[in-house]
Amino acid sequence: MNKQTVLYPKHQQMGAKLVPFGGWDMPLHYGSQLQEHHQVRQDAGMFDVSHMTVVDLQGPGVKSYLRHLLANDIDRLKNQGKALYSCMLNEQGGVVDDLIVYYLGDEWYRMVVNAGTTEKDLAWMEKQSAGFELKLTPRRDLAMIAVQGPNAKSKTLPLLSEKLQQAGELKPFNALADGDWFVASTGYTGEDGFEIMVPGDRAADFWQALSDAGVAPCGLGARDTLRLEAGMNLYGTDMDETISPLEAGLAWTVAWEPEERQFIGREPLEAQRKDPQKKKFIGLVLTGRGVLRNHLKLFSGEQEIGEITSGGFSPTLERSIAFARVSPDVGESCDVEIRGKRVPAQVVKPPFARQGKAVLAL
Amino acid sequence: MSNAPTDRRYAKSHEWIKDEGDGSLTIGITDHAQELLGDLVFVDLPEVGQSLDAGGDCAVVESVKAASDVYSPVSGEVIAINDVLDGAPETINEDAFGDGWMFKVKASDMSELNGLLDAEGYDALVAEEE
Numbered sequence: 001m002n003k004q005t006v007l008y009p010k011h012q013q014m015g016a017k018l019v020p021f022g023g024w025d026m027p028l029h030y031g032s033q034l035q036e037h038h039q040v041r042q043d044a045g046m047f048d049v050s051h052m053t054v055v056d057l058q059g060p061g062v063k064s065y066l067r068h069l070l071a072n073d074i075d076r077l078k079n080q081g082k083a084l085y086s087c088m089l090n091e092q093g094g095v096v097d098d099l100i101v102y103y104l105g106d107e108w109y110r111m112v113v114n115a116g117t118t119e120k121d122l123a124w125m126e127k128q129s130a131g132f133e134l135k136l137t138p139r140r141d142l143a144m145i146a147v148q149g150p151n152a153k154s155k156t157l158p159l160l161s162e163k164l165q166q167a168g169e170l171k172p173f174n175a176l177a178d179g180d181w182f183v184a185s186t187g188y189t190g191e192d193g194f195e196i197m198v199p200g201d202r203a204a205d206f207w208q209a210l211s212d213a214g215v216a217p218c219g220l221g222a223r224d225t226l227r228l229e230a231g232m233n234l235y236g237t238d239m240d241e242t243i244s245p246l247e248a249g250l251a252w253t254v255a256w257e258p259e260e261r262q263f264i265g266r267e268p269l270e271a272q273r274k275d276p277q278k279k280k281f282i283g284l285v286l287t288g289r290g291v292l293r294n295h296l297k298l299f300s301g302e303q304e305i306g307e308i309t310s311g312g313f314s315p316t317l318e319r320s321i322a323f324a325r326v327s328p329d330v331g332e333s334c335d336v337e338i339r340g341k342r343v344p345a346q347v348v349k350p351p352f353a354r355q356g357k358a359v360l361a362l
Numbered sequence: 363m364s365n366a367p368t369d370r371r372y373a374k375s376h377e378w379i380k381d382e383g384d385g386s387l388t389i390g391i392t393d394h395a396q397e398l399l400g401d402l403v404f405v406d407l408p409e410v411g412q413s414l415d416a417g418g419d420c421a422v423v424e425s426v427k428a429a430s431d432v433y434s435p436v437s438g439e440v441i442a443i444n445d446v447l448d449g450a451p452e453t454i455n456e457d458a459f460g461d462g463w464m465f466k467v468k469a470s471d472m473s474e475l476n477g478l479l480d481a482e483g484y485d486a487l488v489a490e491e492e
Contacts, residue, residue, distance in 0.1 A: 313404070
């Protein structure tokens with residue numbers, strides 16, 4: 001039996017096609033995934049992301065704990081409300097999860113982790129907390145709604161409290177709180193917008209108010225094509241516990257300095273960093289006919305060089321695009337095996353599209 | 363709830379086939395099928411002149427979600443394909459039973475049509491799946 005978010009009745013009422021995802025019944029789309037995608041690139045759309053888990057970390061030991069737990073360095077967070085994207089690694093340097101952490105005070109940080117990995121994450125975080133003075137509190141009382149698109153902020157702000165209306169001034173990756181309401185200028189689409197934590201019992205009314213303000217409900221389908229275009233990884237697909245951030249295009253999230261910071265997984269990562277054979281994480285645009293899909297094999301001549309980790313159709317580019325993990329000597333193009341045929345693809349550096357338009361010259 | 367046109371026959375794998383009365387048969391996927399697939403973004407059609415076996419896969423429709431094979435309901439030779447679908451695969455979403463037709467065949471054995479479902483039978487199949 002899958003779990004349902006507090007917004008489940010709203011999804012039914014708004015005609016969502018509901019599918020199982022990470023242990024939850026979530027909207028795939030409300031009619032047309034393509035329309036929802038364009039709605040977010042051109043206007044404003046909203047996603048129920050209440051299946052993701054908010055965890056509060058509080059106590060005098062929280063800062064040193066997080067500097068040990070995460071591959072990115074929370075010491076970079078100096079202003080209240082500032083957010084950081086990081087991987088949480090295992091001892092082998094594989095990714096346990098990717099997450100966002102907010103600095104709310106010297107003894108209070110807030111983390112948002114993936115839905116499907118929540119139980120595993122909490123067990124891991126609990127285990128690693130030995131010797132640090134802090135408390136982990138999953139905030140299951142909060143719902144979360146992402147409002148994204150060029151008009152997302154202007155349509156959302158009038159619905160917020162006077163204090164939270166200052167969120168219009170937030171720089172990217174910053175947040176503002178008012179009681180249990182929490183507004184962050186973050187997202188997973190490559191568009192402007194907010195991710196908003198709402199007390200569970202207020203979520204349905206807020207969702208309705210957003211809808212009345214012209215924000216269209218969007219499902220996981222559009223969320224996936226938007227994040228792919230925006231060059232953002234999906235946990236479990238682009239990386240997992242057997243893949244390090246260095247082979248998932250996430251080297252930029254690893255804070256090597258200061259050298260004395262001993263975060264979990266640092267040693268194997270240091271070794272891999274110097275390995276010339278480590279795999280490269282690239283973007284692909286299909287130049288031939290077809291659609292790139294997860295796990296399709298890539299070839300350079302007769303040699304197999306890797307596989308697609310996330311593939312699909314880009315509604316903005318009207319082409320098929322993908323992320324792939326390949327051997328480091330990949331050239332400017334390669335072939336994809338689609339149903340036994342070799343189809344040419346161009347190697348590119350993601351993102352593919354952001355802020356309403358293509359960012360690649362094809 | 364489906365409402366299949368009564369002027370054609372249906373395969374259990376959700377293709378429709380219509381006897382045009384001039385020796386040609388038009389084939390496509392049903393409205394129910396396109397709804398299950400979601401927004402279509404790519405269609406791979408057989409080639410004119412290609413010979414098809416009843417029940418053999420001969421085309422692919424790809425939606426934003428996944429790729430799906432299309433099976434020929436009858437044996438025969440492909441005599442025409444719907445070129446419009448190459449640039450506008452969404453035509454199938456918009457009009458699966460009309461403008462979204464996929465290809466035409468000259469059947470080698472018209473009696474194969476008798477083994478297919480009529481509209482009522484197909485609607486019952488869809489109702490059962492739902």
